[in-house]
Amino acid sequence: MRHERCRICAQPIRPFMSLGRQPIGNAFLKSPADFAKEYFFELAPAHCAHCATFQIVEIPAPEQMFHDHYAYFATTASTVMTAHFARMAEEATARFLAGPDPFVVEIGSNDGITLRNFAHKGIRHLGVEPSANVAEAARANGVATLTAFFNPETARAIRAQHGPADLFIATNTMHHIEDTNGVAEGVAALLGPEGVMISEDPYLGDMIEIGAYDQIYAEHMYIWSITAMNNAFGRAGLEVFDVARNRHHGGCMRYHLGRKGVHAPTDAYREALAHENALGLHRPETFERFRADCERARARLTELVRDLRAKGKTVAGYGATAKSATILNWCGLSPDDIAYISDTTPAKQHSFAPGSHIPVVPPQRFAQDPPDFAVLFAWNHFAEIEAKEQAWRAKGGQWILPIKGVQVV
Ligand code: DWN
Ligand code: SAH
Numbered sequence: 001m002r003h004e005r006c007r008i009c010a011q012p013i014r015p016f017m018s019l020g021r022q023p024i025g026n027a028f029l030k031s032p033a034d035f036a037k038e039y040f041f042e043l044a045p046a047h048c049a050h051c052a053t054f055q056i057v058e059i060p061a062p063e064q065m066f067h068d069h070y071a072y073f074a075t076t077a078s079t080v081m082t083a084h085f086a087r088m089a090e091e092a093t094a095r096f097l098a099g100p101d102p103f104v105v106e107i108g109s110n111d112g113i114t115l116r117n118f119a120h121k122g123i124r125h126l127g128v129e130p131s132a133n134v135a136e137a138a139r140a141n142g143v144a145t146l147t148a149f150f151n152p153e154t155a156r157a158i159r160a161q162h163g164p165a166d167l168f169i170a171t172n173t174m175h176h177i178e179d180t181n182g183v184a185e186g187v188a189a190l191l192g193p194e195g196v197m198i199s200e201d202p203y204l205g206d207m208i209e210i211g212a213y214d215q216i217y218a219e220h221m222y223i224w225s226i227t228a229m230n231n232a233f234g235r236a237g238l239e240v241f242d243v244a245r246n247r248h249h250g251g252c253m254r255y256h257l258g259r260k261g262v263h264a265p266t267d268a269y270r271e272a273l274a275h276e277n278a279l280g281l282h283r284p285e286t287f288e289r290f291r292a293d294c295e296r297a298r299a300r301l302t303e304l305v306r307d308l309r310a311k312g313k314t315v316a317g318y319g320a321t322a323k324s325a326t327i328l329n330w331c332g333l334s335p336d337d338i339a340y341i342s343d344t345t346p347a348k349q350h351s352f353a354p355g356s357h358i359p360v361v362p363p364q365r366f367a368q369d370p371p372d373f374a375v376l377f378a379w380n381h382f383a384e385i386e387a388k389e390q391a392w393r394a395k396g397g398q399w400i401l402p403i404k405g406v407q408v409v
Helices: 032-037 079-096 115-120 132-140 152-162 180-190 204-210 226-234 267-279 284-310 322-331 363-368 379-388 390-394
Strands: 045-047 054-056 103-107 124-128 165-171 191-202 238-246 252-259 315-318 359-361 373-376 398-400
Touching (some): 079 115, 079 165, 079 191, 079 379, 124 152, 152 180, 204 252, 204 284, 226 252, 238 267, 284 315, 284 322, 359 363, 379 390
Parallel strands (some): 315 373
């Protein structure tokens, strides 16, 4: 459905660019017979001048994206992220779970990548995860998980059954849920008086800086900032009091929120907010510059791949990320340009990438049929992947980094 008004504050919005006709980024196709039925929509980002929320104006229905064959299994996607969330659980336990019998709720809990750390400590926990296949994987790992979309009704039912939550976690999830106001209302209903919400996802300031237009796709209907989070959650009596940036997923912000006036704002929060204000994320020219950066990257990547192919070079893709659908479909790249995409996720292998229909294959293909060049669609896991592919690199294999600058390394 296409929106002409901001989903947070209802003020008029209009897109500052278009990324064209796009499929659902994680909707991998099992057979060419599925190609004709593929869903497409216009991917057009806007930035609300009133509440600062970066959002896409047209969104598929949630049930089209989150269901019993969701393609992303967080635990198998990256060992680095698994360790990252284990550290987060340790830090949050020490800082926020001092009470006698704490209760932790996580939305977007996926296959239990984070909650498993609380389960192993015997801490009461509950995941809320609508994608039934990954929710089942979590339960198989001993993580209590409700297969449901989080909303105010779910929140009240959880509180009635389990009592208030001391900690509410949402990593790489708040940009997946259209009804942010409903989530904020649910958090306010579920959290105890001193309860804390931790939300972490790609930061708008970093996306703009590195030109990561591939972070914009059907599931990523928002890209958050401190100002926008405060505006969205402030409506439910919550506020950001602490933040921490990290380099994962191209640059994420971790927001700590609590009931207004309960937790003292930290210096880190004040410094990050001042830095954000200096970035000019509220100025239209910031998004005009971003649009120009993205259009240059699109032209450069398409020209580079076509030029290499004209010279008889082989080009493959590495990491069938959801992000890659935006790149492949906006650039109009096809199996003639990129022969295959290697991916470690069993649920993605032996499928066809959304829209481009490039075959997605197991990593064995990359080893047995190594390309001259590989477009690194999982650029956000560069260090982890570079360490794995030293043999290919030693034989002259080169990465193409598909966003801003489009470097060959
Ligand atoms: O927000 C989201 C993030 C957390 O995960 C979700 N909307 C969906 C998903 O987005 P993504 O697919 O862009 O995430 P990743 O983590 O960049 O996906 C990495 C992909 O690359 C996975 O399919 C696994 C694959 N991979 C690989 O083939 N070899 C990853 C590594 C590290 C590797 O060595
Ligand atoms: N937390 C993991 C996985 C993030 S992927 C990580 O940080 O890697 C985003 C997850 O949010 C998916 O598993 C998706 O099914 C889930 N999700 C989407 N809409 C949701 C909703 N309304 N309530 C709870 N989870 C939701």
